[in-house]
Amino acid sequence: MSEPLRILILEDEPEHVFLMRLLLERDQLEFVLRHVMTEDEFLSALEEFDPQIVLADYLLPDWDGLSALAAVKQRDTDLPVIIVSGRMGEEVAIDSLKRGAVDYVLKTNLQRLPPAIRRAERERQQSVAVRAAQSALRQAHEELEQRVKDRTTELLLANSSLHEEIQDHQRTERDLRESRTLISAVFASLFGNVAVLDRAGVIIAVNDSWFRFGLEQGGQAERLGIGISYLEICRAAIRGGDSGCEAVLAGLEAVLSGSLPEFSGEYCGEAGGKCRWFQMVVTPLNRPEGGAVVTHVETTRHREAELQVQRLSHEVAHVGRVNMAGEMAGALAHELRQPLTAIVSNAEAGLHLMSIPGPTDAPELQAILTDVIAGGRRAGEVISRLRSLLRKGQSELRPVDLNESVLAMLPLCRGQATLHGISLGTELLPDLPPVQGDRIQLEQVLMNLVGNAIDALKTAAPGGRRVVVRTNRASGGGVELSVEDTGPGVPESRLEQIFESFVTSKPSGMGMGLSLCRSIAQSHGGRIWAANQPGGGAVFRLQLPACAGPVPASTAPPPGPKLALGSRATPAKLPS
Helix, strand or coil: CCCCCCEEEECCCCCHHHHHHHHHHCCCCCCEEEECHHHHHHHHHHHHHHCEEEECCCCCCCCEEEEEHHHHHCCCCCCEEEEEHHHCHHHHHHHHHHHHCCEEEHHHHHHHHHHHHHHHHHHHHHHHHHHHHHHHHHHHHHHHHHHHHHHHHHHCCCCCHHHHHHHHHHHHHHHHHHHHHHHHHHHCEEEEEEEEECCCEEEECCCCHHHHHHHHHCHHHHCCCCCCCCCHHHHHHHHHCCCCHHHHHHHHHHHHCCCCCCEEEEEEECCCCEEEEEEEEEEEEEHHHHEEEEEECCHHHHHHHHHHHHHHHHHHHHHHHHHHHHHHHHHHHHHHHHHHHHHHHHHHHHHHHHHCCCCCHHHHHHHEEEEEHHHHHHHHHHHHHHHHHCCCCCCCEEEHHHHHHHHHHHHHHHHHHHHCCEEEECCCCCCCCCCCEHHHHHHHHHHHHHHHHHHHCCCCCCCEEEEEEEEEEEECCCEEEEEEECCCCHHHHHHHHHCCCCCCCCCCCCCCHHHHHHHHHCCCEEEEEECCEEEEEEEEEEECECCCCCCCCCCCCCCCCCCCCCCCCCCCCCCC
């Protein structure tokens, strides 16, 4: 920033102002702060201080943040306002955003304030720049209209002299050439690869990026320029086997005919052995003759960033599962000790039986070996479930039976519950429809919820410690999984905060468990929330849509139509 940012704070608690100032200074933000506490001081500061951003407390003794927001918008619609509140419900937050607030920050999470202020300032500067550009363009247009009017007046006044008429005509032509040159320069510098089509779908203009990209991809110059039918190129690509171009052709024809206001799509094209992603947008050409503007913008970096975030999300989820397994180490050791002890005892009994003089009791020895095999299989199942939980890899979407997942994962939790005198039960609805999802991720949600319930009951009175896992049908045809406990419950003020990252009540917790649960639920098209039960204790509910059709083998997005500019592999592909 070239000069300190002017920030006006409406807040009745000075300690909160001090904390905000401290956070902004730690963020190395250059600013000048004006603190007011009443309506009169606030309205006066708007005129005298001329702030660039406003922080308004949602609730004041004699006023409120929404009234301050209305006062700001009445004075300056571009001045950003951030609502700050100690406790704000979702409906109130949405209402403040609808009334013009750019963001809202809870006082319990003031770490969000510096980035929120920086984002608001960037948006304000962009808005001011856009407004200035629009004003300059409008002024240029008015000046051009005035110049045309002046030229017309001069022509009428100089009608008596042919020489003057010719000179005026030459001046007008020069102005038109300059205007066309300006329009051509603006068109050539447009972002992305842009082509203009007439009503029949024939290319009538392309920018430099379109032509240059086509040549880089091996396209022929005569197939990339003006006069080529874009619709015919699409049809040729379809005849060449590119079925993805069918949707593109239908979208182009709909925009050109006026039946569709806009068409857009994303596709992947190969260049140099590397997949490059593009966003295609077709908009109508606003002129009496009709036509359309086709724009292709490369989004490869955005795609790669999304994949990187997805990979990091998997890594964090894996760390959470490993941390959860570490917390359950004692219970798992107890779970394995029983079958291993039984194996050793049966083996010793078999050796003793074989050491007795005389004929060996074959039926007894067979029974002993059968018990050894059963104990080994039981231990193998425990290890198999643990390895499945700790498996590291990409998500796989397939039909998942939640009842089977509950029955498979609860034995891993039962030992930990038993060690603390907790009863762990299930109430599973028969014939539950499957859900579409990743089994490991859904089982991780279940393990997190059950583990949290067990932790909540460790300090409860003995005898009444109980955790129940239920499955049921949800409204709208979905499936619901709930975990209920008889613990102390969750404070009402924290029911929403517990799903945020790094929020935990455990002394050694990372605060990522419930945040991961919410991310997994949202990625599966569902939702998760918590509530307190009237009789005591908390209940966590996970709702997921039922599996409605065939499930893809991978979560990677399907490739779109191959619209590479003059691709070497497919010469008939669309030119962008």
